[in-house]
Amino acid sequence: MLTYIDEIRAASARLLQEGAVEMVVGFRQGSQPMMNEPCLIRRPEDVDTLVWDSHCGINLTNYLTNRKEKIAVIAKGCDARNIVTHIIENKIEREQLYILGVPCQGMVDKRQIAMRVAGEITEVGESDTEIRVQTTRGEIQTFAKAEVLQQNCTLCTHRNPVLYDALIAEAVSEQTVDRYTDVAAIEAMTIGERQQYFQDLFAPCIRCYACRNACPLCYCPTCFVDEAQPQWVGKGQDAVDVMTFHFLRAYHCAGRCTDCGACERACPVGINMRVLTKKLEKDCVNNFGWEAGLSPDVRPALDTFNLDDPDKLIK
Amino acid sequence: MLLSNLLEYMGIERNRLHMSWVSSAEATKFIDVVTEVTEAVRALGPNKYFIKDQAKVA
Ligand code: SF4
Numbered sequence: 428m429l430t431y432i433d434e435i436r437a438a439s440a441r442l443l444q445e446g447a448v449e450m451v452v453g454f455r456q457g458s459q460p461m462m463n464e465p466c467l468i469r470r471p472e473d474v475d476t477l478v479w480d481s482h483c484g485i486n487l488t489n490y491l492t493n494r495k496e497k498i499a500v501i502a503k504g505c506d507a508r509n510i511v512t513h514i515i516e517n518k519i520e521r522e523q524l525y526i527l528g529v530p531c532q533g534m535v536d537k538r539q540i541a542m543r544v545a546g547e548i549t550e551v552g553e554s555d556t557e558i559r560v561q562t563t564r565g566e567i568q569t570f571a572k573a574e575v576l577q578q579n580c581t582l583c584t585h586r587n588p589v590l591y592d593a594l595i596a597e598a599v600s601e602q603t604v605d606r607y608t609d610v611a612a613i614e615a616m617t618i619g620e621r622q623q624y625f626q627d628l629f630a631p632c633i634r635c636y637a638c639r640n641a642c643p644l645c646y647c648p649t650c651f652v653d654e655a656q657p658q659w660v661g662k663g664q665d666a667v668d669v670m671t672f673h674f675l676r677a678y679h680c681a682g683r684c685t686d687c688g689a690c691e692r693a694c695p696v697g698i699n700m701r702v703l704t705k706k707l708e709k710d711c712v713n714n715f716g717w718e719a720g721l722s723p724d725v726r727p728a729l730d731t732f733n734l735d736d737p738d739k740l741i742k
Numbered sequence: 743m744l745l746s747n748l749l750e751y752m753g754i755e756r757n758r759l760h761m762s763w764v765s766s767a768e769a770t771k772f773i774d775v776v777t778e779v780t781e782a783v784r785a786l787g788p789n790k791y792f793i794k795d796q797a798k799v800a
């Protein structure tokens with residue numbers, strides 16, 4: 428994976444030079460370790476700022492919404508699925524995009540690493556299988572990448588981009604995992620236990636909306652939580668308002684979420700709100716055989732009606 | 743359906759959410775639905791969860 432970057436830079440420079448695209452959306456080194464940030468490159472001589480390592484978790488589809496120019500975008504499996512969703516939802520045209528597909532081996536969870544080291548992390552390096560961090564105390568520690576991946580990456584079943592113009596490297600093998608053990612555990616709880624579980628889960632939420640802002644699906648010009656007329660939901664820290672926000676945001680992602688993990692990664696207090704979107708995802712798979720973002724030519728589950736759709740709710 | 747599943751998942755009993763289409767010409771169906779809804783909800787008792795206290799008006 429460490430060699431991907433040469434190919435990414437070469438392809439980006441070529442596309443910019445040929446004038447095939449006006450800009451490249453990729454990652455550059457962040458101001459803090461393990462926090463690569465998105466960047467827009469417009470000149471071929473700037474492609475060397477692009478980086479690729481295990482800290483490129485942010486979903487770049489967020490930077491394509493309603494763009495008008497021709498863009499090359501570097502897309503992991505999950506980004507590619509969100510790009511497909513963007514195309515379906517008319518947020519960008521397929522013809523505007525040159526998708527540089529990156530077969531992905533998962534992105535690391537900076538929180539897990541930070542929790543396992545003493546002191547602040549000052550430097551991070553990696554090999555194909557290991558992450559090496561150096562702290563303010565001068566200690567060096569290494570972790571096996573497989574052990575510090577983001578949870579959604581350990582469960583990812585579409586690591587290879589589903590839609591691309593060129594692949595940066597050979598496809599990686601896909602994992603076969605049970606994606607929904609955490610959802611099943613909550614489903615097995617009694618009603619009372621679930622109420623408690625969700626109250627506890629969202630208690631630390633500070634309503635910063637980082638989860639929403641990081642989400643490529645949350646592109647509404649005015650989010651329902653920001654509306655004042657009518658005001659759909661209270662804006663304070665009231666537990667019911669917080670829960671309403673999370674419940675409705677999740678529902679707005681029904682049949683669209685690809686579990687890219689952007690929301691959880693962005694949360695400053697480490698809330699796993701993905702248990703809500705994953706429940707919707709699981710129900711979409713089980714009831715409609717629908718997985719989001721696999722093909723721009725198939726209409727989404729909530730966009731179509733079939734006579735054999737389950738309809739037990741409506742009496 | 744996804745919505746009622748998600749509500750139940752979050753701890754709101756399934757029988758609190760009902761949905762039906764009733765035409766203005768279907769008086770008997772309307773009665774049946776209303777009866778069914780009230781009985782189902784009465785069986786569950788008052789909901790204490792996911793409810794915001796009304797703002798006190800002075
Ligand atoms: S969700 Fe899949 S494609 Fe996306 S970063 Fe994780 S492993 Fe890669």
Ligand code: SF4
Nearest residue numbers: 632633635636638694
């Ligand atoms: S990012 Fe975390 S703290 Fe901020 S609104 Fe979302 S869940 Fe709440």
